Amino acid sequence: MKTFTPKPADLSHDWYVVDATDMVLGRLAAQVAILLRGKNKPTFAPHADSGNHVIVINASKVALTGNKDSKVLYTHSGRPGGLRRDSYGELMQHNPERIITTAVKGMLPKNKLARVQMTRLHVYAGEDHKHQSQKPTEFKIARVSQQAK
Numbered sequence: 354m355k356t357f358t359p360k361p362a363d364l365s366h367d368w369y370v371v372d373a374t375d376m377v378l379g380r381l382a383a384q385v386a387i388l389l390r391g392k393n394k395p396t397f398a399p400h401a402d403s404g405n406h407v408i409v410i411n412a413s414k415v416a417l418t419g420n421k422d423s424k425v426l427y428t429h430s431g432r433p434g435g436l437r438r439d440s441y442g443e444l445m446q447h448n449p450e451r452i453i454t455t456a457v458k459g460m461l462p463k464n465k466l467a468r469v470q471m472t473r474l475h476v477y478a479g480e481d482h483k484h485q486s487q488k489p490t491e492f493k494i495a496r497v498s499q500q501a502k
Contacts, residue, residue, distance in 0.1 A: 359385045359396045359403060366473065368489035370482075373453065374414040378421070382456035384494050385409060387459065389470045401433060402466060406473045408489055413449040413478040417441060451474040460473060 369388055373381055387393060391403035422442040429436050444452050453476050461467040475484065 355396060357396070359398050359401050361420050363396050364401065364403050365398050366404065367405055368408065368484065368487045369492040370408045370410060370489045371492050371494065372411055373409050374411045375416050376496075377416050377418055379455055381409075381415060381494065382453065384492075385453075385457050385474070386420065386460035389457065389473060400466075402469060404470045404473055405493065406475065406484075406487070406489070407492075408482050408484055409453055409474070409476045410480050410482055412453050413445065415449065415453065417445070426451070449478050452499075 371381070371385060371388075385407050388407045389404045391397050391405060393405075394403055397403055422440065423444075424436045424441050427436065427438050427446065439448075439451075441452060447501065454471075454474065457474060458467075458471055461470060475482065
């Protein structure tokens with residue numbers, strides 16, 4: 354059996370909306386990473402860009418389990434003394450989009466294709482998004498027993 358290689362005509366980038374309300378962060382990020390890579394399609398190939406656009410709404414209502422409120426997320430500006438540390442508790446109030454973006458980025462492969470696929474992730478803190486004209490379909494994530502509820 355030969356390896357399937359999708360042609361450029363086979364590649365389509367569908368639009369999905371995922372509601373993050375009361376979803377555990379890791380479970381949500383894993384499902385979004387699968388959609389971004391296009392692993393839900395029968396024409397998936399790891400070297401081809403068959404990923405989808407994913408819109409995550411209600412990022413401020415995502416559930417953090419365990420001690421993640423006190424967990425720290427580091428960034429560095431590249432300048433001397435430019436190390437910045439923000440706890441997840443602070444980020445949930447000021448920039449909840451960054452928590453989901455960082456979690457999804459960690460679940461993608463570390464290569465050029467993943468950087469292109471990350472541009473198709475659109476995260477919003479509230480319910481409103483500006484992509485209604487693309488007619489995104491709602492993607493339901495099956496809930497496995499969660500403690501956050």
